[in-house]
Amino acid sequence: MSVVPEISASAVLLSALAAFFIGMLWYSPVMFSKSWIKSAGLSEKDLKKGGNAAMIRSMVLGLLSYALMAFVLAHFVDYLQIDNAKEGAVLGFWVWLGFVGTTQLGSVLWEMKPLSYFLINTMYSLLVLVVMGAILGHWPI
Numbered sequence: 001m002s003v004v005p006e007i008s009a010s011a012v013l014l015s016a017l018a019a020f021f022i023g024m025l026w027y028s029p030v031m032f033s034k035s036w037i038k039s040a041g042l043s044e045k046d047l048k049k050g051g052n053a054a055m056i057r058s059m060v061l062g063l064l065s066y067a068l069m070a071f072v073l074a075h076f077v078d079y080l081q082i083d084n085a086k087e088g089a090v091l092g093f094w095v096w097l098g099f100v101g102t103t104q105l106g107s108v109l110w111e112m113k114p115l116s117y118f119l120i121n122t123m124y125s126l127l128v129l130v131v132m133g134a135i136l137g138h139w140p141i
Contacts (some may be wrong), residue, residue, distance in 0.1 A: 002101070005075060005079075007071060007075070008139055010139070011070075011074065012074055012136075013067065013068075013133060014070075014135055015066070015067075015070035015073070015074075015131070015135045015136055016063055016066035017063075018131050018132065019070070019128040019131070020059075020066055020131060021117040022124070022127060022128055022131065023062070023128070026124045026141045029122050032120045035116060036121075039113065039114045039116040039117035040078070051070035066128075069110025069128075069129075070135075070136065073091070073129070073132055073133060073136055076091060077091065077133070077136045077137055082133075082136075083129075083137065084138060084139045085135070085137050086134070086137070087137050088132075088133035088136050088137015088138060089130045089131075089133045089134040089137065090133070091127075091133045092132055092134070093129070093133070095129050095133070096125055096130070099120050100122070100125045100129065101125070104118060104121055104122045104125065105122075
């Protein structure tokens with residue numbers, strides 16, 4: 001382990017793309033879009049504000065944020081000397097539990113959002129971190 005590990009750009013990119021496509025499915029009409037829109041207090045019309053340019057901007061920024069998340073998670077994989085998908089997935093779970101799930105709970109506690117809003121968002125975050133961890137744990141960093 002070095003202070004500045006060599007991180008595999010392809011592993012980070014694959015992890016970011018996995019998170020992006022999981023999100024496309026998770027928040028689609030096939031899964032939770034209607035429930036999420038209702039629990040967020042939005043309407044279909046609200047989501048269409050700004051048109052295609054806003055959607056493209058959000059998608060690009062979302063993909064970049066997933067790449068940053070994967071890059072940081074890859075550092076944890078390196079520091080902990082994780083070298084398989086199972087340990088990477090477990091790391092993703094612990095990162096979710098300790099940092100993401102606890103932070104997202106604030107939407108219920110302080111923003112008065114319904115529990116369903118928290119559950120849809122946080123289960124997505126859990127899935128993404130577990131998948132990212134598995135990819136990064138499996139892929140040679």
